Amino acid sequence: MTDISSGTATVPEVEPFAIHVSDDDLLDLRARLDRVRLPEPETVPGATQGIELQQLAALLAAWRQHDWRAREARWNAIPHYRASIDGLGIAFWHVRSPEPTALPLVLTHGWPGSVLEFEDVVGPLSDPVAYGGSARDAFHVVVPALPGFGFSDRPRERGWHPGRTARAWAALMTLLGYQRFGAHGGDWGAYVSTELARLVPERVAGLHLTMPLASPLPEDRIAPDPAEQRLLDRRDLHLMDGYGFGMLMSTRPQTIGYSLLDSPAGMAAWLGEKFTAYADTRPAVGGGVSVSKQVDNIALYWLTGTGASSARWYWEAMRWVPRSAEEENARPVTTPTACSLFPADPWPTARRWAQRRYRDLHTWHELDRGGHFPGLEQPDLLVCEIRDAFRCARDQPGIS
Template identity: 80%
Template sequence: MPENTVPSLPEDTVSPTSEHTASPTSENARIEPYPIHIPDRELTLLRTRLDAVRLPEPETVPDASQGIELDRLRTLLAAWRRHDWRATEDRWNAIPHYRARLDGLNIAFWHVRSPEPTALPLVLTHGWPGSVLEFESILGPLTDPVAHGGSAADAFHVVVPALPGFGFSERPRERGWQPARTARAWAQLMSALGYERFGAHGGDWGAFVSTELARQVPERVAGLHLTMPLASPLPEDRNAPTPAEQRMLERRDTHLADGYGFGMIMATRPQTLGYALLDSPAGLAAWLGEKFAAYSDTRPGSGGGVSVAQQVENIALYWLTGTGASSSRWYWETMRWVPRSAEEENAQPVTTPTACSLFPAEPWPTARRWAERRYHDLRFWHEMDRGGHFPGLEQPNLLVSEIRAAFRHARHGAGDQVR
């Protein structure tokens, strides 16, 4: 393979083995084990590129208002040069990892079964610029709570798929892979695994997919847990907001005007952007690293946000799977599908029991009364005192606690109130 081409996923980056035996299969899903292995030549090429990066002069302001600061990027690149991808692979391959053919696309996913026979199946969906790595540290506490100081009654069988065009999932070669189609694929996957009733969790794009799951197959989704509920203010909400809502409106408006340029680029010209993200590790690190910093809770005493090591691991995953362009196209696809107004959102109601955990550094804050218009069975609404857009990386223990609480109603009866 020429050095200037992207590895063809999934075949060139993994070593598929025998038929999947840990879970039921279906002819449509074609589930098989999927250990990963990046070729040595790709790691060598990455090191060469990292050693030859060309950086601009420093920003002319003393903050991040022009984008990720030069010193911050240099720190990321230095950490990336030291990063041991083979150690990441070893950790990854220690987790049961599979591939399934869903709606014509190869989807890669972790599937970790609980030792508890009454465990509730749960599908966790990530977003951008994250990956399935957002959930790695919570797999143990969710699937084996007793071993992590919890109760067997809170156990889950956990399924963590990579979105189409992300990580080791195949890159779509046709239009149409947006949250609704992805949710249908997730429902098919859960059926293939033998899970007819399950919970769904997500933030960022994972919130869109999880919400769609609840809308499409409400009889199968036992509960929905979101860290970014999809509910926008109506025009009249701006006329008489509470003080808290006014702060949310200001934060949303500021983010849309000054912090969402990346989303508009990916929603309109993902292919043009993709050339830079596939060709320059420094460009990819800057593009992803800016949002890891901007969307996490870096206040003193709040945990420090997403660590440099966590950022590097996610950035390396995007680089080594060649998914900078395909993950950007997710915005292009979804922005042509997503409701255009709060009224259109509310015309797509969710009747599944829903729980929401709100973290203070979330760039899209939501008020409860906005959410209640769309999520008609809102069981609890918990506003956290720390954490941001990536709770699985920033505050994994809090996220585990919130997920456990969110689905207790699904185990103990629909009439139970969690909080």
Template identity: 70%
Template sequence: MSEVKIEPFPVSIPERDLTDLRERLDRVRLPEAETVPDGAQGIGLSRLRSLLDAWRQHDWRALEKRWNAIPHYRTRLDGLGIAFWWVRSPEPDAFPLVLTHGWPGSVLEFEDIIGPLTDPVAHGGSAEDAFDVVVPALPGFGFSARPQEPGWKPGRTARAWADLMTRLGYGRFGAHGGDWGALVSTELARLAPERVAALHLTMPFASPLPEDVATADETEKGMLARRERFMLTGSTHVRVQSVLPQTLGYSLLDSPAGLAAWLSEALVAFSDTRPEAGGGVSVAQQLDDIALYWFTRTGASAARWYWEAARGTPRDAETQNALTVTVPTAFTLFPAEPFPVSRRWAARRYHNLISWNEMEYGGHFAGWEQPGVLVSELRNAFRQVRDH
């Protein structure tokens, strides 16, 4: 594949890989049950057994059929093969939008919003809100190639996304992301502000300064407490994958039970599991995602993203906030987000806030948990910059 060639490709996992998975699931070896009932030791044995039982019934071929119904392509960007969905709207004035996922998610987070975004009329919306949608898989995730050398940090990925949009014929476009996708999108807006018409994020990358902590109101104090709890008990995946992704990766590649436990732990912990919120990321959505990681053998390469980012992303608030974003930025905040940010903290880094909307339901995975809300928020966010 040449550096500039864009080619479609079929998704078709060899049958021997499906057979191998079935055999591994049949002979899976699990530990004894946890010794506490509150989840303090991680995903419980009963829950994992139920998840593995459901995986035995999972229809990968049905997911392949859905995938192959979405226009998907490969190209080489900065020497690496990148896979992406590219769905053009039937509306002639559609606005280009690049959507970027994070971990432990995948492009599948956006599967249910592609139709309403690209063809709003068919989904009860207005033609003026139509988008051409581009959904690339991060390096080392899904059907994108696994990097063979260090250096694929958020900034490099953002530059690759800018090159991708150029290659697809888009000079000016919007960007959206959550989790690592929010950081890549932030970097894209920072590095190419003349091209990013607006930015929409569900997870601000901004931290409070000491003076913010000292002057925090009651709401911000609650956020600080949640952030502290997350760093103490919820950020194990960050610490392990930032330091020992290769060691962890052997288990993620060799054991379907290990992969399912590692991904499902975060998929549930970071979503809004309240019944009135829809229950969070469903078992079916989890299994589609877990199976994608399994069949593409990307457990280790996705984990390595944290190792790369830890060496290319400033952690201290002062340095982080100095990397300012000037393009119009809209935020949609969901209550189960494990690492909350206040508007005051975010405004120090994102200098042109055009909206800040706090939702009643939802968590870290908006495209899976609250797809209708996300579609509405994206339409509203980009409506005011389309013609500028």
């Protein structure tokens, strides 16, 4: 077990872990998909009542054709491990770069995503030369599954919030032999990465976020300029009309968990709604998260039985996160920080707000395409953003 209080490994327990779901689980899923019951169509056009019947039917049809065994083979081609940290088994990809000067980098996902958010960026980040890039941009890549997600253990006790997870990530990087490293995250991954930089700033060489955690102060709502007013309007609309799922999971995760564990249609609807609502679905820029990638993620949640445990993450996290902009700013981050802002993200942030919390904000890049899931929507663009973000960090000593 790894002792996270000291950040050192008392007994190294990193073991290779192959993904393999039983035939019985796949047969059970097939039977459930064959007897799905769907309601009548929504009574209004569009998605104002939730995921549309036509969209869900298309997701379920694609899931019936999904080849899980082929996905297992593809994902098992990426070196996959488990380690016991603070009493919990953490599953993670760990891909060492062939480049001797590579910078260690931990990538953290959110909900309704998974480690699969980074499947298409692991290769270009770890071996840039093989993908037409420069050896100077190489990373040793570590992609852990959050507690209660994927093939990480489901917590049986309270307390696995972003702060505890950040301490576990620091211990994991120690276990892997990385004293200094970079951190990247969006969604809940932004919370974990931000806390990691705050807790061990001497170890985090740089921080890259696609969802900076900075809220407006009350005075920011007094006579804002037009640009900030648009940001405020979008945030307010999302909280009023788009965040009901978060309120439910942060207050009654066990209740929704029963449905998510028992109904594949329920799981597909619960996750699929956000894969569309939070993505840049304009056909001209790629169309958002493909149905294939949505089904990969939905199947991963279903076959790992993590619908309830991932919902409980919200219950834990929302009792830990700062309750106001003032509380956020009382947890400042001094690590060099770069932010990439994708236009369809539902949590827009002004640079002025972010600078109050991220005290060394050296890059602020507002992009013209992409949404909340850049690794699934625009992986090539995300690779470029991460490479750019960490170039300055590579000049620091002791990064490997």
